[in-house]
Amino acid sequence: MTAPGNGDTRASRSPTLRDVAREAGVHVSTVSRVLNDQAATGRITQDTEERIREVARRLGYRRNTIARALRTGRTLVVGMVVPDVANLYQAEITRGAGDVFYEKGYSLILASTDDDPAHAQSQVSAMLGVQAEGLMYGVARGPDAVLAGIIEEEIPVVLFNRAAGDLGISAVLPDDHGGTRMAVEHLIALGHTKIVHVGGPEDVSSTVNRLQAFEETLHAADLTGSYEFTHRQTEEEGYRVTGTLLEQRPDTTAVLAANDRLALGAIDAIRATGRSCPDDVSVVGFNDMPYADRFSPPLTTVRISQSELGARTARLLLETIAEPQRAPETQLVSARLVVRGSTAPV
Amino acid sequence: MTAPGNGDTRASRSPTLRDVAREAGVHVSTVSRVLNDQAATGRITQDTEERIREVARRLGYRRNTIARALRTGRTLVVGMVVPDVANLYQAEITRGAGDVFYEKGYSLILASTDDDPAHAQSQVSAMLGVQAEGLMYGVARGPDAVLAGIIEEEIPVVLFNRAAGDLGISAVLPDDHGGTRMAVEHLIALGHTKIVHVGGPEDVSSTVNRLQAFEETLHAADLTGSYEFTHRQTEEEGYRVTGTLLEQRPDTTAVLAANDRLALGAIDAIRATGRSCPDDVSVVGFNDMPYADRFSPPLTTVRISQSELGARTARLLLETIAEPQRAPETQLVSARLVVRGSTAPV
DNA sequence: CTGTTAGCGCATTCAC
């Protein structure tokens, strides 16, 4: 068989420490020391150092990160698992995190799992296989076997967006409770009393938190509301579930959706019944996804800075990598209500 | 635990081939053969094979990809460089590509460069450092030093979205020419004769192609139009440049933007002059970014399937990795005009 | 100040 990894297929193998050493007339370890800025510690002659650096540059030497990693255990690679990169707000998180990692010299392996555990499992396996130093995990679910496996590996992990019970691991989460309360209070202030809630998937932490805050806030105002879960955070699901809710409660005047995509679907559903948003039914979303201000009507929603959420998760992960024994912590990213055109007085 | 007590300092170092071999009472190489499905080639006893697999599973053995890579040269890692992940249509490309890589067992290192060459350079260096097997490069510019460096490394690269002269490397590009022609013909059919073009950055291939098609199509109808470049593909730039154009040519009735974000800015600029879109001025975008149908007005635009573009780039890259000497090829992703609310008869 | 030595975990050629 033709064995592929056999050296001389490539015209010019990239130069190694040995090549540099030979060319500079010194030993490999000397080169290694210089190129790792340990010239001082190793007390290398200024002259030798300069010569080595010059040769390295001339030869186009580039450190082989994986060889180094095999020796040192440090790959400078981290993994990030999201349900769907193409989802706008998740892309913002990715960006916020990516900027932090870039600044610290880390490379980011990104995996989009379509919210499928099997998919997540194999992607995580691959990340562990390349010895990623830590993981950002954004697909946590109620009982999460994949996550349990990761924890068992004792590799630094920070959850984001979704919590996962009391597994004792760090997380950066949106302020579901505060955000939802603001949204509900806004609707109540507008005179709404018949409010329904379109929740997310039942086994996702933010779904639970938002639902709870929804009910608590209504209760505090001596109101009650009904709700329904969705299977996924899509427009289609928002449409479907809002339709059901509207049928059960035809006198509904406001819909609180657990996220913006569901809210968009809710607006579609309202229109499908011949009603108008916001004239007949108000809608509030959650996240303030990009372009929410340009929709028709512009979406009233709870703003969470996704890039901040991503950046904070990345920083926390890096800190955990540097100091694995540090106590787990949960950070909340604050929420702010952004009132736009999809809500109006009753 | 039934693990043999060997004095490891680390509480639980992850098991290596050696651990499995010791536990199974065979040699490391035998384990390696079995776990690489070379049991047949190596003529291993069925019995030995089963025992090894069982032990590996029990110990939770996971192949160390980087150690293997050091030996074989195959990392199963590819890199992808985009201007900005948070950009909606780029996120779609990422998703399309990611799905293909996942299916083939590759991990994806994603770098978002903010369209800054220095940024791109260091990210690419990092990717080469971890011995990525190939690169998807989506930030090509007129003269591109970073790209030149990559080519010199003789590592498989496939450009996407933007071409880069005649460097003899593969690319997957949108059908700029066809798409633009359809858009201009649509405007002409609506009776527009005073059409301006808001182009992208001057040194990006699609900007050049779209401008050229714009002028050709107008010329074929005995018309002429003016245009202006932007520095970046943002709403702000679209707003700024459209403002300039509208001032120079107050009788303009249609704007063709080189992409949807610029188109959004154009609509803002039109409104800022007290005019309305589409009643006074029609606007056409390019890309059909997610939610373009929900904007106000819904955007008439040229649709390019971004996930298809990403997927095809990924496939082409994988093929190039498998067969490095294959001739470079350029694939065009077809365009389709999607008529919505931002265009109307004069 | 610099060279020598010894692996990191794995795949593979060669013995037997």
Add this chain to the structure above:
DNA sequence: GTGAATGCGCTAACAG
């Protein structure tokens, strides 16, 4: 059918 030996490229402990 399986074991022994070698080295991918690098860093680090130890010798001079």
